[in-house]
Amino acid sequence: MKIYVYGTGCGAGDLVDEALPIEKIEAFVEREGGGSFLGRPVISLEELAGRDFDLLIAASRESARMAKELDALGVAAEKVFYLKNHLVPVDRNRSYELASEILGKDYVNRIRFSERLIRVPLWTEREKITGPGSDNDYVRLKTLEAICARLDSIPGAAAELGVYRGGFARWINQLLPERRLYLFDTFSGFDEAESAACGTGFAQAHRNTAVDRVVEIMPHPEQIEIRRGLFPQTAEGLEGGRFALVSLDVDLEESTLAGLRFFLPRMSAGGYLLLHDYNNPKLPGVKRAVERYEAEAGRLRAVPLCDVNGTLVVSA
Numbered sequence: 001m002k003i004y005v006y007g008t009g010c011g012a013g014d015l016v017d018e019a020l021p022i023e024k025i026e027a028f029v030e031r032e033g034g035g036s037f038l039g040r041p042v043i044s045l046e047e048l049a050g051r052d053f054d055l056l057i058a059a060s061r062e063s064a065r066m067a068k069e070l071d072a073l074g075v076a077a078e079k080v081f082y083l084k085n086h087l088v089p090v091d092r093n094r095s096y097e098l099a100s101e102i103l104g105k106d107y108v109n110r111i112r113f114s115e116r117l118i119r120v121p122l123w124t125e126r127e128k129i130t131g132p133g134s135d136n137d138y139v140r141l142k143t144l145e146a147i148c149a150r151l152d153s154i155p156g157a158a159a160e161l162g163v164y165r166g167g168f169a170r171w172i173n174q175l176l177p178e179r180r181l182y183l184f185d186t187f188s189g190f191d192e193a194e195s196a197a198c199g200t201g202f203a204q205a206h207r208n209t210a211v212d213r214v215v216e217i218m219p220h221p222e223q224i225e226i227r228r229g230l231f232p233q234t235a236e237g238l239e240g241g242r243f244a245l246v247s248l249d250v251d252l253e254e255s256t257l258a259g260l261r262f263f264l265p266r267m268s269a270g271g272y273l274l275l276h277d278y279n280n281p282k283l284p285g286v287k288r289a290v291e292r293y294e295a296e297a298g299r300l301r302a303v304p305l306c307d308v309n310g311t312l313v314v315s316a
Contacts (some may be wrong), residue, residue: 279310
């Protein structure tokens, strides 16, 4: 049975870690192709069009774009299984039978019933977060928009620790165009020692980024300062700085604790720290880091969100 996977990000990494052994995948697919992912070749859409296969698994939140591209290529809808039916009233998947056989019924049922439509908040007069990527965790993004609207009188810069491909940093940069935005990341994946217990696909997917790739999607790149390397060494020179908004999204326990220790004492009164993955059962180290920090510094003033990965919003 020939199986291809469209996408080489976290969705593909999680798929390999949780449901589909890498040896069952013929190749991965990206629009341009080239290189390899988890030891398998990455082919282009044009190359895919000339190949015969049993199932193509679309492993990205950009399922609407992928559906249009595959339809234009003449790929039969029955041969495509979408892992993410993001915020659409109609299921894109024509059948779950083959996917259930290959990936397991429990995994497929989780995909099938996990997506929900969400009403637009009444306070939104004009959508500031629109276009590609705007359907990526709607609750988290609308919370960011509401928070940024409260920061006008709050001094300090913005920062993100754990940038990956810049999807969330892009919206911070758009919503706070006058703020300096510090972006902290290795831009080459996790520290190997800290991520040793992570799944191979998860770790490999987070290596699939680059500084240029991040900067080119920023609406106000002149406000961006890249701090590349392992944190907190990359925060050198900012010890006296103040921050109005911080996104902390490093997935792992020690890095999360380092971020909390550095940023929280430097938050301006009235500012916010958004801790991603706090209630994510796949990344329990994030919550453990919070518990360790609270044991050191006392209970945080914080509200957990009902977004996909359980963000914790900490008020300074």
